[in-house]
Amino acid sequence: MIRKIWGMARNDLAVWLRSPAAIAAALLPGLGMGLLVAVLTSSVGQQPVALVVQGKGRLSNRMAKIIRADGDAYLINDMAPAEAERAVGEQRVAAIIVVPENFDEAVAFGSAAVDLYLNNVDIDLADDIRRSVTRSAAEFDAPQLGLLGELHGPSKGILLPNPFRVAVAEHDLRETNVSFLQYQVIPIVVLIIISIGLLSTGLLTARDFERGTAKIMVLSPAGHLPLVLGRLLGCTLITIALVTPLVAFGFLTRYIPYCAEESGAHSWLKLIFSGPCAWMLSVPSWTHALALIALLLAVTLTTVGLGTLLGIAIRDERLVTMVGLNGAAYLFFLGGGFTTVAFLPDWIQAASRFVPTSYAIEGLRQALFYPDLVGFQQDLLVLSGCATLSSALASVLLARAWSRA
Amino acid sequence: MIWARVLLASAALELAHLRRNRSFVALTALAAVSFLVMVSLFGLTGSYAPVALINRDGGPYAQRLIEALAGAHHSFALKYMSADQAVIALRSGRLVGIITIPAGFSADIERGATVPIDVQIDNINVDLTSDVQRALPAAIVAFGRRHNFPGLRVQMVEHDVLPNDTGYIPYLVVSALGLDAMVIAGILGALATAREFERRTVKLLRLSPASASAVLAGKLTIAGTLATGALAITVLAIMLIYGVVPVSSWATLFTLCACAAIFTCFGAWLGAMLKRTLAAVPLLFGLVMPLYIDSGALEPTRFDGEPIWRIAHLSPIYYAVGALEWAYHGIRVTPEPVYVDLLVLAAIAVASVALTLGRLSKGGVR
Numbered sequence: 001m002i003r004k005i006w007g008m009a010r011n012d013l014a015v016w017l018r019s020p021a022a023i024a025a026a027l028l029p030g031l032g033m034g035l036l037v038a039v040l041t042s043s044v045g046q047q048p049v050a051l052v053v054q055g056k057g058r059l060s061n062r063m064a065k066i067i068r069a070d071g072d073a074y075l076i077n078d079m080a081p082a083e084a085e086r087a088v089g090e091q092r093v094a095a096i097i098v099v100p101e102n103f104d105e106a107v108a109f110g111s112a113a114v115d116l117y118l119n120n121v122d123i124d125l126a127d128d129i130r131r132s133v134t135r136s137a138a139e140f141d142a143p144q145l146g147l148l149g150e151l152h153g154p155s156k157g158i159l160l161p162n163p164f165r166v167a168v169a170e171h172d173l174r175e176t177n178v179s180f181l182q183y184q185v186i187p188i189v190v191l192i193i194i195s196i197g198l199l200s201t202g203l204l205t206a207r208d209f210e211r212g213t214a215k216i217m218v219l220s221p222a223g224h225l226p227l228v229l230g231r232l233l234g235c236t237l238i239t240i241a242l243v244t245p246l247v248a249f250g251f252l253t254r255y256i257p258y259c260a261e262e263s264g265a266h267s268w269l270k271l272i273f274s275g276p277c278a279w280m281l282s283v284p285s286w287t288h289a290l291a292l293i294a295l296l297l298a299v300t301l302t303t304v305g306l307g308t309l310l311g312i313a314i315r316d317e318r319l320v321t322m323v324g325l326n327g328a329a330y331l332f333f334l335g336g337g338f339t340t341v342a343f344l345p346d347w348i349q350a351a352s353r354f355v356p357t358s359y360a361i362e363g364l365r366q367a368l369f370y371p372d373l374v375g376f377q378q379d380l381l382v383l384s385g386c387a388t389l390s391s392a393l394a395s396v397l398l399a400r401a402w403s404r405a
Numbered sequence: 406m407i408w409a410r411v412l413l414a415s416a417a418l419e420l421a422h423l424r425r426n427r428s429f430v431a432l433t434a435l436a437a438v439s440f441l442v443m444v445s446l447f448g449l450t451g452s453y454a455p456v457a458l459i460n461r462d463g464g465p466y467a468q469r470l471i472e473a474l475a476g477a478h479h480s481f482a483l484k485y486m487s488a489d490q491a492v493i494a495l496r497s498g499r500l501v502g503i504i505t506i507p508a509g510f511s512a513d514i515e516r517g518a519t520v521p522i523d524v525q526i527d528n529i530n531v532d533l534t535s536d537v538q539r540a541l542p543a544a545i546v547a548f549g550r551r552h553n554f555p556g557l558r559v560q561m562v563e564h565d566v567l568p569n570d571t572g573y574i575p576y577l578v579v580s581a582l583g584l585d586a587m588v589i590a591g592i593l594g595a596l597a598t599a600r601e602f603e604r605r606t607v608k609l610l611r612l613s614p615a616s617a618s619a620v621l622a623g624k625l626t627i628a629g630t631l632a633t634g635a636l637a638i639t640v641l642a643i644m645l646i647y648g649v650v651p652v653s654s655w656a657t658l659f660t661l662c663a664c665a666a667i668f669t670c671f672g673a674w675l676g677a678m679l680k681r682t683l684a685a686v687p688l689l690f691g692l693v694m695p696l697y698i699d700s701g702a703l704e705p706t707r708f709d710g711e712p713i714w715r716i717a718h719l720s721p722i723y724y725a726v727g728a729l730e731w732a733y734h735g736i737r738v739t740p741e742p743v744y745v746d747l748l749v750l751a752a753i754a755v756a757s758v759a760l761t762l763g764r765l766s767k768g769g770v771r
Contacts, residue, residue: 047708112559124703138543138559141558154521321687339446
């Protein structure tokens with residue numbers, strides 16, 4: 001029995017390895033998304049702005065210093081007024097912040113202004129800049145309204161009076177040093193597993209019907225059960241074989257010198273390496289590593305089962321590719337890939353609880369980023385349930401479909 | 406005359422092929438709508454962070470602060486709930502933060518004291534955390550300004566370059582049209598040429614005395630027309646479901662037709678290069694998202710830095726988004742003029758057709 005299962009699995013592996021187009025079909029969308037994360041990360045948070053300081057006094061300098069100090073919000077370019085105007089026209093900067101000539105005198109009268117000339121091309125970008133400049137202007141009168149004040153002011157028992165009469169005592173929920181990049185890589189891992197699992201199994205199953213090899217399966221003396229189990233094992237091995245090097249690479253990218261934040265490398269070099277560097281996974285403890293393997297296996301089995309069902313239902317390679325790619329994209333986005341589920345309308349939030357990828361993404365983040373495994377049990381339980389259900393259903397339906405082929 | 410007849414015959418044949426592949430065509434159109442939906446989902450995360458508000462004061466100043474929070478540059482979607490419910494929601498990822506206005510807030514403000522408001526943030530994602538951290542001072546400033554508290558010396562005065570802000574989702578869905586054009590038209594174009602290699606009919610094309618350009622033109626006309634139809638459905642969805650109407654209908658129509666034609670040619674070249682639909686479709690899916698993001702889809706690309714902007718010039722979607730945002734919203738998202746964007750797209754189409762003809766006449770056959 002085991003030899004028959006293994007024989008079928010080996011055959012599927014061999015067929016798959018001789019199908020570069022199918023391998024590309026499974027890998028490219030996920031890798032494309034990975035590249036997207038790298039590009040997205042380099043553009044998140046900071047906006048290029050021109051700073052024009054026309055005031056010459058002490059207070060103008062202080063205002064300019066506050067703006068320059070907010071490196072999290074702006075990429076500041078000091079410019080003369082004419083150059084700044086040109087830069088806005090050529091889209092080299094998104095806004096011009098002007099500390100006007102009469103700033104010092106106006107402060108004395110309580111009517112000083114920091115002028116913001118804003119390219120309000122879309123509301124997300126415009127609001128980011130509005131918030132940042134408002135905060136910088138407020139810091140002049142109320143230093144504790146700056147980021148340091150929010151984090152280390154009233155929340156640490158240090159409250160300075162300010163003219164706005166309200167201060168912020170910020171308490172962060174988590175002790176974490178996870179970057180935006182690392183945070184976003186997790187859904188990509190899940191997307192790659194889904195794509196490979198769905199498409200590899202779906203295409204192999206559909207191919208059997210398209211090429212008539214399903215009839216040979218029926219006539220085989222090996223019997224249905226070993227062949228069905230062999231198919232599921234083979235596709236699981238295909239997924240593992242393609243995902244393992246990618247995950248291993250994720251653990252090794254930290255050794256690429258250009259990936260360090262303070263590497264001092266040229267921006268072009270950083271950009272070239274942003275793809276591989278984006279693929280940086282934290283090395284977990286052995287308990288977390290075991291949890292991680294269990295979770296990845298459960299996701300793989302779930303998608304292999306779903307892929308088999310897809311192949312049985314559609315029986316056409318091109319359609320399987322289209323449905324698989326569409327399905328993987330929906331599972332990815334509804335599960336929390338690139339979206340934060342909390343922001344979505346209530347009905348989508350409710351729907352996402354029925355999407356297995358949401359548990360996979362949550363579980364992977366928990367296993368890789370946090371010292372405890374809070375909620376992991378539930379994630380693994382749900383995914384194991386999905387894996388069992390989809391594999392069982394796939395086995396029964398595949399055996400039936402072959403016998404009717 | 407003969408050229409035109411060959412074109413018509415080729416178009417009729419392509420239409421017959423596509424009729425037999427209705428499911429594939431329907432799934433391609435579905436992919437376009439899917440991208441639109443997904444981009445919208447992403448857009449929803451750009452503003453209105455769900456934050457619980459616990460008002461332990463209930464006084465007039467607390468009410469004003471709440472109004473200021475609600476009006477702070479589309480930053481917060483305030484949710485009213487008990488403290489216990491809020492903590493549960495925060496820990497389960499359904500909230501980004503909890504803002505607590507303490508008891509006695511109004512009285513303390515009235516007597517001129519500075520009151521700290523407690524803010525708990527789920528800082529799992531640095532982008533969301535930064536948005537909240539920046540929005541809180543903006544709300545506090547609005548609160549202080551509204552009451553003309555003494556001691557306020559500096560304020561931000563805004564001068565917008567454009568008369569109106571374009572909403573994030575309206576901006577994103579229009580740029581998604583560029584993405585859709587590449588996916589739909591690209592796949593249909595690729596299907597038209599890859600099929601010739603898959604079925605080995607490319608040999609017949611080479612032996613035929615008919616002009617290859619006429620045959621290709623016929624195929625691409627049908628693929629492009631179908632792609633335009635699918636794009637029209639997407640535009641209708643944008644207008645009816647999202648309520649986003651183009652500022653110039655004719656410019657939008659022209660740009661969409663141009664995008665459909667150009668990406669059909671591009672797809673045809675890809676199909677002729679790869680010779681397999683199964684390879685071309687995932688390649689397009691894989692390419693399209695990174696190309697889309699690096700194309701001014703979320704904001705003008707140049708704001709992402711010079712290297713990214715320069716690389717963006719390699720992406721046809723960069724030029725398509727530039728033309729589409731101009732036609733639909735009347736905004737410029739590329740430093741290059743719109744006619745340059747359209748000219749580059751036309752050049753891509755011409756080059757694609759030339760390369761496709763080359764592949765059809767000389768490339769190896771499986």
